[in-house]
Amino acid sequence: MDADHITSAKQLSRGDIETILDRAGVMADDPAAFADRHEDALLGVMFFEPSTRTKMSFAAAIKRLGGDIVDMGPVEYSSVEKGESLADTVRVVGGYADALVLRHPSEGSARMASEFADVPLINAGDGAGQHPTQTLLDLYTIRENAGLDDLTIGIMGDLKYGRTVHSLAHALTNFDTRQHFISPESLRLPENVRYDLDQRGTTITEHERLDDILPELDVLYVTRIQKERFPDEGEYRAVAGQYRIDADTLADAREDLTVMHPLPRVDEIAHDVDETDHATYFEQAHNGVPVRMALLDVLLGGDR
Amino acid sequence: MTDTELRVNKIENGTVIDHITGGQALKVLAILDIDGTAGEVVSIGMNVPSDRLGKKDIVKVEGRELSQSEVDVLSLVASAATINIVRGYKVVEKHRVERPETVRGILGCPNPNCITNAQEPVDSRFDVFEDGVRCRYCETILRDDIAEYIIT
Numbered sequence: 001m002d003a004d005h006i007t008s009a010k011q012l013s014r015g016d017i018e019t020i021l022d023r024a025g026v027m028a029d030d031p032a033a034f035a036d037r038h039e040d041a042l043l044g045v046m047f048f049e050p051s052t053r054t055k056m057s058f059a060a061a062i063k064r065l066g067g068d069i070v071d072m073g074p075v076e077y078s079s080v081e082k083g084e085s086l087a088d089t090v091r092v093v094g095g096y097a098d099a100l101v102l103r104h105p106s107e108g109s110a111r112m113a114s115e116f117a118d119v120p121l122i123n124a125g126d127g128a129g130q131h132p133t134q135t136l137l138d139l140y141t142i143r144e145n146a147g148l149d150d151l152t153i154g155i156m157g158d159l160k161y162g163r164t165v166h167s168l169a170h171a172l173t174n175f176d177t178r179q180h181f182i183s184p185e186s187l188r189l190p191e192n193v194r195y196d197l198d199q200r201g202t203t204i205t206e207h208e209r210l211d212d213i214l215p216e217l218d219v220l221y222v223t224r225i226q227k228e229r230f231p232d233e234g235e236y237r238a239v240a241g242q243y244r245i246d247a248d249t250l251a252d253a254r255e256d257l258t259v260m261h262p263l264p265r266v267d268e269i270a271h272d273v274d275e276t277d278h279a280t281y282f283e284q285a286h287n288g289v290p291v292r293m294a295l296l297d298v299l300l301g302g303d304r
Numbered sequence: 305m306t307d308t309e310l311r312v313n314k315i316e317n318g319t320v321i322d323h324i325t326g327g328q329a330l331k332v333l334a335i336l337d338i339d340g341t342a343g344e345v346v347s348i349g350m351n352v353p354s355d356r357l358g359k360k361d362i363v364k365v366e367g368r369e370l371s372q373s374e375v376d377v378l379s380l381v382a383s384a385a386t387i388n389i390v391r392g393y394k395v396v397e398k399h400r401v402e403r404p405e406t407v408r409g410i411l412g413c414p415n416p417n418c419i420t421n422a423q424e425p426v427d428s429r430f431d432v433f434e435d436g437v438r439c440r441y442c443e444t445i446l447r448d449d450i451a452e453y454i455i456t
């Protein structure tokens with residue numbers, strides 16, 4: 001990988017992705033073999049927004065590599081509450097750790113923070129921008145379940161503000177995929193993501209209804225439509241209801257359809273889907289550990 | 305001397321920015337951070353008739369020679385502008401603006417949630433492409449009304 005920092009999925013070439021996924025596969029098979037791989041390595045964790053999976057799986061990953069975390073903790077108990085800038089926070093925490101993980105509500109925060117970091121910095125979500133490590137575990141899950149080439153994928157829900165969508169759509173341009181985007185008109189992909197996909201020579205197809213494309217899909221990637229994106233609750237309910245799936249919805253899908261979701265879900269995937277062979281979202285969440293182990297291994301100099 | 309040129313005085317030493325898109329002269333001065341407080345003599349002609357542009361603005365700055373990088377930024381709001389460097393009442397250099405690869409600290413990001421709009425010690429930075437600019441941080445693309453986002 002040419003960069004010290006991982007701020008966007010746009011940095012990742014097919015070769016980079018395959019290196020990390022291959023390494024993740026080896027680590028998933030026998031995590032104990034890597035238990036002292038990065039003994040004493042410290043990962044500085046700065047989460048300015050809530051997280052369960054990303055934060056815990058980064059912690060699990062560094063611990064499984066023999067290291068540990070130093071955690072800024074909740075924003076309200078940190079010096080951010082006293083008005084400390086993100087730039088200063090990164091400079092300080094960078095002195096305590098060998099690598100940094102940042103989640104922040106502003107778009108571009110990770111890119112800016114990386115300019116102040118002397119150690120590798122990983123973007124764990126910047127507002128409605130990017131979430132590249134989620135993408136790596138998504139790609140790992142897709143590769144395990146459906147394969148990354150000759151793939152037909154449908155990405156559904158909040159495509160406008162969904163950072164996991166922006167990162168995944170770009171990363172998939174490295175592979176032979178047909179990307180379908182299913183959303184209400186108001187939550188279609190933003191202009192900057194469209195521009196990048198176009199620059200990569202990718203043709204996308206957009207739908208307002210899932211049943212237009214469902215029978216063709218190898219993978220359906222569902223994302224949450226957030227209430228705060230709508231002017232009133234009534235409109236939210238009307239729109240969100242059209243992008244909710246249950247076991248009946250999937251009756252028209254291919255038998256081997258893989259259903260994914262970055263989680264947390266609210267009610268966009270009914271619990272009866274959990275009992276079907278389509279449900280892959282918990283496996284997807286679990287894959288966060290070996291994939292983040294592999295990424296940390298690369299960034300902490302596993303090759304050297 | 306044409307009628308148009310007579311509207312503002314000739315300068316002895318300095319820079320004449322000609323062929324500015326009509327109505328954009330104040331934006332040009334804003335980009336160049338020229339507001340008169342430094343005492344320089346500045347003459348502005350706005351919406352004067354032009355064969356090439358229909359109407360154009362023209363700015364003359366006495367006692368200051370603009371560098372190429374300074375004038376390149378003008379391409380964002382005045383892509384047809386020509387720059388004349390004047391010494392002893394004579395035009396000694398004449399060049400056109402060229403689009404720079406990036407502009408720094410000139411434009412504010414239109415995305416209110418961009419980190420460059422927070423209280424952080426960082427200048428805005430935009431990559432320039434054929435028909436617009438793009439925030440280096442949040443990647444928002446700006447194509448229309450670029451001049452509206454000038455912050456200097």
